Amino acid sequence: MSEGPLDHLIRMLAGLPGLGNRSARRIALHLLERREGLMHPLAEALERAAREILPCRTCGNLDSISPCGVCRDHGRDSGKICVVAHVSDVWAVERTGAFRGRYHVLGGLLCALDGVGPQDLRIDSLIARTEAVCADEGSDAKNGKAQQNFEVILALPATVDGQSTAHYISDRLRKFPLKISRLAHGVPVGGELDYLDDGTIVTAINSRSAA
Amino acid sequence: MSEGPLDHLIRMLAGLPGLGNRSARRIALHLLERREGLMHPLAEALERAAREILPCRTCGNLDSISPCGVCRDHGRDSGKICVVAHVSDVWAVERTGAFRGRYHVLGGLLCALDGVGPQDLRIDSLIARTEAVCADEGSDAKNGKAQQNFEVILALPATVDGQSTAHYISDRLRKFPLKISRLAHGVPVGGELDYLDDGTIVTAINSRSAA
Numbered sequence: 001m002s003e004g005p006l007d008h009l010i011r012m013l014a015g016l017p018g019l020g021n022r023s024a025r026r027i028a029l030h031l032l033e034r035r036e037g038l039m040h041p042l043a044e045a046l047e048r049a050a051r052e053i054l055p056c057r058t059c060g061n062l063d064s065i066s067p068c069g070v071c072r073d074h075g076r077d078s079g080k081i082c083v084v085a086h087v088s089d090v091w092a093v094e095r096t097g098a099f100r101g102r103y104h105v106l107g108g109l110l111c112a113l114d115g116v117g118p119q120d121l122r123i124d125s126l127i128a129r130t131e132a133v134c135a136d137e138g139s140d141a142k143n144g145k146a147q148q149n150f151e152v153i154l155a156l157p158a159t160v161d162g163q164s165t166a167h168y169i170s171d172r173l174r175k176f177p178l179k180i181s182r183l184a185h186g187v188p189v190g191g192e193l194d195y196l197d198d199g200t201i202v203t204a205i206n207s208r209s210a211a
Numbered sequence: 212m213s214e215g216p217l218d219h220l221i222r223m224l225a226g227l228p229g230l231g232n233r234s235a236r237r238i239a240l241h242l243l244e245r246r247e248g249l250m251h252p253l254a255e256a257l258e259r260a261a262r263e264i265l266p267c268r269t270c271g272n273l274d275s276i277s278p279c280g281v282c283r284d285h286g287r288d289s290g291k292i293c294v295v296a297h298v299s300d301v302w303a304v305e306r307t308g309a310f311r312g313r314y315h316v317l318g319g320l321l322c323a324l325d326g327v328g329p330q331d332l333r334i335d336s337l338i339a340r341t342e343a344v345c346a347d348e349g350s351d352a353k354n355g356k357a358q359q360n361f362e363v364i365l366a367l368p369a370t371v372d373g374q375s376t377a378h379y380i381s382d383r384l385r386k387f388p389l390k391i392s393r394l395a396h397g398v399p400v401g402g403e404l405d406y407l408d409d410g411t412i413v414t415a416i417n418s419r420s421a422a
Contacts, residue, residue, distance in 0.1 A: 004275050009260040012253050016238045023229045028260070029299055030228050032273060035261045042223050043257035046242065049220040050250040053243055062243060064215050088240055 006032075058129070060105030060122050062087050070094075070103055077101045078133070082153045083126060083169065085109050085162065089155065101153075104129065109161040110168055118168065126152075127172055134176045151179040158185055217243075269340070271316030271333050273298050281305075281314055288312045289344070293364045294337060294380065296320050296373065300366065312364075315340065320372040321379055329379065337363075338383055345387045362390040369396055 003011070006028065013024035031039040055061070056068035063069050070076065070090070080101025084090055090103045106121040118124075133150055152173055156162040170180050186204040187196060196204075214222070217239065224235035242250040266272070267279035274280050281287065281301070291312025295301055301314045317332040329335075344361055363384055367373040381391050397415040398407060407415075 005256070005260045005263045006273060006275065009256045012249075012256050015249075017241050018234045018237060019229075025299060025302060026229060027227045029273075029297070031257065032260065032264055038223075038226075039257055039261040043254045043261070045216070045220045045223050046250055046254035046257070049216045049239070049243065050246045050254070052216045062217060062240075064217065086240070088236060091236060 055105075059103045060087070060107060060125075061090050061103055075100070079149045080151045080153065081126075081129070082155050084155050085157065085165070093155065101151075106165070109156065109159075110165040111161045121165075123169060123172070126169065130173060130176050130178065134178065150177070151181060154180065154182045156182075158183075266316075270314045271298070271318060271336075272301050272314055286311070290360045291362045291364065292337075292340070293366050295366050296368065296376070304366065312362075317376070320367065320370075321376040322372045332376075334380060334383070337380065341384060341387050341389065345389065361388075362392060365391065365393045367393075369394075 010021070010024045010028050013019055013027055014021050016024075019027070031042065052064045053062050054064070054066055056063055056066045056071055058067045058071045061068040061070055065072070077100055080099075081104050082090075082093060082099055082101055083104045083106065084093070085106050085108060087105055090105060093099050093103075104122065104126045106123065106126070108116055108121055110116055110118065110121065130150075130152065152169075154166040154169060156166045166182060173180055184207065185200065186207060187193065187200065193201065221232070221235045221239050224230055224238055225232045227235075230238070242253065263275045264273050265275070265277055267274055267277045267282055269278045269282045272279040272281055276283070288311055291310075292315050293301075293304060293310055293312055294315045294317065295304070296317050296319060298316055301316060304310050304314075315333065315337045317334065317337070319327055319332055321327055321329065321332065341361075341363065363380075365377045365380060367377045377393060384391055395418065396411065397418060398404065398411065404412060
């Protein structure tokens with residue numbers, strides 16, 4: 001027997017991240033009870049987002065205009081580029097409101113096992129962007145001012161892939177007069193020592209600050 | 212600032228049962244990375260299901276044809292009607308494969324607090340259906356054979372609303388020559404006594420069977 005439209009919908013929903021068969025069935029029924037109010041609008045929202053959302057040509061963030069809202073915002077500090085692996089990381093940093101610079105989304109992390117090399121990520125465009133900023137500030141660079149003014153923050157995950165990607169990018173950026181920084185490692189706010197892995201505790205002890 | 216297509220999609224997804232902001236964002240990004248393979252097909256699956264899935268005019272189950280697959284299946288026992296509150300309950304019973312009769316979906320439960328009365332549920336159509344079966348078996352009914360052959364199983368939840376709905380339906384069906392049954396109450400298979408409420412334990416003791 002061929003798959004009916006309901007089974008097809010449930011199978012598609014069940015394939016989404018975080019959903020299984022049971023939650024997919026629940027969502028399908030919820031939608032079928034609200035066809036005009038929710039199901040059609042959701043289908044339209046999906047089509048519209050698929051049509052209109054595009055990656056920013058400067059930083060790789062997703063928005064309905066390119067360059068994206070962050071890159072168009074003149075109130076932001078162009079002298080700070082926060083390098084992240086995924087668009088969701090941009091959103092995570094933006095939610096904090098603690099960073100008022102620009103972003104650069106790599107689109108993933110280097111991973112020899114999965115065959116992800118530098119050419120698969122937006123690394124060349126990060127180098128080009130850096131080069132452009134440094135050329136702009138060329139005269140300042142001579143007296144070392146750019147080095148203080150321009151900063152690339154590697155906000156990559158503290159995993160093997162994240163750290164090897166950070167190493168690789170640091171190496172490629174070393175020739176430019178800029179500051180390269182990484183996120184601090186340590187005990188998460190609200191975290192219990194007892195539940196942390198040894199590596200985090202060792203890093204937190206070594207990076208301790210005056211109380 | 213008006214809501215962009217991405218925020219709109221995330222807000223719609225976050226309103227689905229079981230999803231929150233974080234999972235909605237994750238799903239939206241997952242879809243945007245797979246526009247042709249997943250996002251358009253999902254939008255189409257939603258539109259198609261919204262257009263084609265309809266409630267069965269006999270039992271209220273959802274299918275792309277009415278009467279539904281269960282009602283059209285001649286291999287099933289028409290002498291047993293399993294009354295359930297929601298379509299998801301039909302699916303739950305069907306997954307077990309233990310029931311080969313027909314269904315009747317009420318579309319909810321009586322609830323004085325929420326103002327749900329008998330006219331809001333598919334109770335009249337259940338009575339009409341029962342009447343039709345009993346009229347068919349009229350000659351048998353006289354010698355009491357229908358009473359053994361026709362059974363209405365009230366598979367309603369063991370909640371206040373579920374039990375008052377079961378009472379109400381039993382009262383309305385009492386005039387017909389049929390057997391009315393309810394699901395057994397007791398310890399769920401795999402359940403620990405320690406975690407069960409007192410009501411369930413008392414019912415399980417009172418309904419104990421020979422070991």
